[in-house]
Amino acid sequence: MASIDELKRRIDLHQLADRLGLKQGKGGDKALYHSPHHPDKHPSLSIFQGHPKHGTGWKDHSGTAGGSCIDLVMHVQGCTVSDAMKYLHDAFGIPYDTPASTAPSREKSKFDYIADRSLREAERVREYLTGRGISSTAIDAAIKAKTLGFNDYTSSSRQSGEVGYCGPSAAFIVRPIGGTEVVAVDMRFIDPALNGDVKTQTQGEKDGYGWTADPRKLERAKRVVLVESSINALSIDACDISATAAYSIRGIGNAANIDFSFLIGKQVVICMDNDEPIAEGKPRAGHRPGPEAGWTLYERLTALNISAMMVDQSGWVQDLADGANKTAPINDVNDFLNLRGAPALAKALETFEPWLIAGLPGDATARGKRRVFLPSHDFAQYWRFRPTQDFTRYIVKSEKKDDSEIETPTYGDLCGFRIASLSRVSVASASSTMTGDADQAPSVYFAASVQTPRHGAKLTRKVMLDDQLHNNTHWLKFGPIWKPAEFSRMVSILERSADLGARNAANFVGLAWRDGALTVNEGPDCYFTDAEKQCPYHNLTFPSGARSDARRVITAYQQTFRENAAAVPLVWALGGHLKAMLGFWPHITVQADKGAGKSTLIKRLERTIAFTMFSGQSLQTEFRLLTSISHTSHPVGWEELSARRQEVIDKAVGLLQENYQYTVTRRGAEMTEYLLCAPVMLAGEDVPVRSLLGKLVRTTLTGKRGPLLPDDLPRFPVREWLEYLAGLNRRSVLDQYRALREQCLTNSRASGADDGALRMAGNYAAVALAWRYLCEFAGMDDAEGDFFHDLLAEMNGHIAETSADREPWVWILETVLSEIDGGNYKHPYTFDMVDGEFCILLRTGHVMDHIAHTGSLRDKWNGLPVKSDRVFKKQLQQAGVVVGAKEVERRIFMRRVPYLTAISLRRLEAFGLHVSVREDMC
Template structure:
């Protein structure tokens, strides 16, 4: 377990108080808590952060009790120190097992040393920040969160006034949002002239990370205001807006450099710098860096289904002494704070742009180049449409006052939602998605993102085809439309902006190819026309976490069942995403007797990798089977397939044959596309998949059960695993696969002439390849836990036990011999000795006719992959069960029957096939055989 000192460092006392259910009094962040020990009218429990007297801890003044996080748990819940430590481990997901080696310890980076030095002098930053209008409360929060410091380093090589000399600077420590590692330190120099005129400088990573004063407050915030710099973020914190946090991009280049998925579920307000257009003669004349970056940020957020609005900066003009307004605008949030104060800044931040297209003004307030070009007939109507975050209005007319001449707009309700964007999306073809080949047949759709009151700040996205854009019935699915005619005019104007946010996409959940590059594609990254039908994971975001969790998960699965019986399905499931590199992936059967732990294991597997097991009840039709395996390489499961009707089993097996690699099919009047691709886990006591033996692997759980998986086992870091796979080279992967396959062939018990066995070896080699890459990803030795040995043993056992089940001729003869024993076979046959071997003589054409035209065998006939007597006969000869090279003729009762195929009964016995010999048909032959 973690030490008490480690827990003190990792546990935030305010958050712990929330988890313990302590009631907080009024007064915001500085409020006290009510005592958990007795009823009190006023709160009496204080929590301190770096207090001069009490340090970091808590104290209940009414009971004169206090201490650390351990003491607070005991005070609120009771119990011992051990109980409190266990509670903290479970509540915060801290692993119980401590590493035996100092592997997790690492040397501090240069950036971390700089951050520590800056934090030691952080009190010196206060004077500079208060001079910029920043409140003491905002400074205190950043200081307590260790995101604000002060740096007075100067270079001995550069003289004052030269670039790189340094000098006093406010330091903003940039941390990852989770787990809070230092990645950079941004310096803002108090006197830029001493540093050669350079105002800011960064140590560490500039791209990919933003800055916020307090991560804990950021996580709880419902609204996030995005600005350019840390000074601007602190300016917003100065306003103390409830439920609001500020996030600094640290430069406009980070609009494309940061993964903004952490903003999902929050309302985003964009307020970048209000830059003036570059003057004529400048290479970028007419461009405005701040607003144009805001447009790009808006498009990125909208593509992630994150609601974003822009602050209306048209009235950000500085006041002159006489009350008139100057032409010079206020440039950024901090300038506004210094000129107008925090209350006015708060009001300004709540004034959002009302225009239909974000960043595209409909009046004369526009500066520089427009975001899009609107023809005059569209621009003449554009100004009438006014939006709020989740509502749209329409100015029907302007009422003119006859006396004053003032025109007043008459606004009517248009629709109960806001169209955030309408973008053209080019979706890659299935072949390009699966192989990485150049796309010759992309499909163009239109992605519509809408904000409606019922979903809060999460955008609703639907994909429309070209002929659906002006169908109000399609739009009415988002919400009410009160004025259809103006609404259609609005959609017509929005068509002009279809290029805004236009993008290439791949309709695939997992590891896929897009524009020739491997990408990690999640459910929200796809553009399905009927998402809930086309992909079982259409809304899946892959679990993410520290890479160190991968080793812990694999080790736990190796322990829970002996001989790696549980690890094999986990490795198979994680390796399914290699299909984009290998071109195939086997299915899997999990067989176990009652009470062997199959259901328990599958449920834990679902939790570990966000895997879905479909019940047999949900797989009653071919369409439901099809929709469960479409557009993904993330595995799915089918429970108790053997309990379904035979026609359902046949259809299921047919689909599994097709999605061993991938197959495209289209269904419905709209010809909706389905890419059958997902690997399938088949679970049950008896999985009826004889015709699939060459396309699956297996694991058996019976008699191998060990200790249960721990309850605190983390999820596998699937997102990081897929990103690791996306960095692999396809040629290297194929070379690795060939090498592993050769090693598997060397240990295989089957002969090289057994084609079915060779395919099975290839399937197990693919799982071995997945294990090899998992070990590289998790930092494990490939031989750890004996996985390669147990996989090879399972492979050889599977090959040996199914040698007689892999060929269709075996299934056909098994059926016909059973019909002969039951007296249902009406075609002529007999028994005789041919070339010294006792044989059954029959016509292969009669065999196929009997199965095809017997009603009771109709389902078996439909499920047979071989329906021609010619192929059936060729397989008999290839298997070596036919005696001689020629067909024979015999008298059966009163008829001469030619073209009979003699099949040795002794050879059939080697395949587990037997038949009862009729004495009336074989008396002479039986007598001769007895004498022999």
């Protein structure tokens, strides 16, 4: 088929509207069209071509629909994207293109063949489902979405009536969320007796996958009802409830297996089967499988900050004409539909449990094992608290009125929110999070998940310390509390439920160790006591996508700047998550002249991997610097650090020294913990990091600009990349790193005695390691684009250009020689020949005293890593710039000055150090 973009270019929307049968109002070619779905007195659908504000497209002003030519076909005909594209090809005579890709197509699996066969016979399922109360509309939608079919397979090796014989069945085709491949086919037998009275059978995967009749409807829905079986999901679709979709978990075992993150932002209704307690004498006697699966779902959804409510099934009973028991429970949604009809079912799905703790009735309707044990003094008050979806009331009193035998409750407003859960959370220590060692000092917090009107279906979560739990000041941050005493009583009851949903967590965004295993931790997975200050990514969810996007992104970054100048920061940023296995990660400097494209590249990098570049204005204090690099291995950026005050620069460099590996610090009266570990990108024309050279890599953009990055470049699939890294073996990663480090050292221009250069080679080896794993992840050859070759060239250039800058003695002498030239150095010094070399003679102690006690040099003194003249002198000797093995003595201005150190001016020139020689001092 032609691409979507090509269809948009070739098709005129006015012609399309005419072929779709849309009626145009009066006013000529620019007149509006009448809406296709409801009678409108005045035309309400407009088409605009080349509009200065809206571009080219259409919009139905009677609703929210709008978009391109494909959206218009879908809007009018109610079809899928694929069907709309086929219609456009046929209606406008556009030929079906041969796919450009020569890659072999995926081989069909056994489940694909079962699904294809079932879909061909799909109409035969209608009679059975209609008999189960399912409407034709719901059946049609499922067949159209290719999720429902009919299968009449029978086994040739089994006899009719034996388990495994099969027979005619409704086939429910299961696909993953957002995917098209078939992972399973569930069969519900029309006559279970043919299959040994076994009602269902699954071909394919069961764990981790659910079923929905129409994936597009599920995506658009604002409310989702979770049920056990697929026929129950179809029963809910038969009710045709606005903005509501149904999702089957395909058995109670899947309650703990499915990833429900696709439900974030939606209101969820839990309606599992209304099972009776298991009879005494049987395993798990007293348990109710359906409701207990609902409890599991509630805990998992609440942990994801998804609002969930449980349907009140206390009234789900059917009248029996005969028998000792005059009533029996209605077991599931489909039974309810058959007995009471679609309108009654729709109403029942709107009736939620009124209890404070989900799944724990406060009256005589409780059956089987209770979810929580409440002592009598708590249970006596429990029934009074009646939450709704986002509000909580309190029964002030209950009395009989007008000679009625029924007590009528009198309600009072308690608080303007609903406490969905109060759970105990054990947060791993920083050492355990970063190293994977056994945790010896976890922190225990309490997480309150609350639903408020202002946040809709998304729960708000706050983490409280033990002594904050009964401080209403913290609860008032959620909303108003009108009855403080009663509210405190409610919280004391909720304390009994702290074990429900109790979990172990790690306060870290990125790849971290949790319970001894590598795991991908996102912002919502963390439990910070002061999230906005503790982590810059406290609410980040990593970009997700197809692995094929990774190759496209990497290739584009290799091309946009020559010599992989833009690919290096991309690889560095993604490789930062290897810190959990390597134990360190270097920082990076991105240097470029004005107009070289640095700002443009950084903005695109921010969009590609969702990292944050902090402006210089937000880095004016040490605390702001600290909060920008805490609790994450996802990189951050500092813009134009050189433009800040020297005091800020010194503090910034000190923090960067610490988070090359990781450091824990605590601040404030409450001793809030900060784990400093984020790799930092330093961008600017002149990045002041002389004392940090052994802990960073660099890339230079000047003179290397190529084509701009494409506007339609997808985001890098960071989530999938981290999941790939989490599956690696730490020992294998370290072995790979050692091999690459040796390779970098072999190709390094540095001598083996240059410790600073050896560390720099190790930093570049870490980036090379990230490149190797990225190529494996993206399906690339690691030789593509000569990345490793260009990385080695950058490394050797970096080592050569910074050979002098890496030594603190050079910075000290540079300062003092400048002071001598300026006439500000008041201590005795002279120039003379020593052992055949012209030298400057001075005392190292005088040098350090001058810098320490000169007001204008105070900032430089504070930033020096060396402050002892003994260490300074030792570094001079190791550098080979001192002449002679002993100190010398000279007469300077009529005074004998002993213990002078002779420093060769010729040898200093090799380090870029020079001084003006005064004739009167020779």
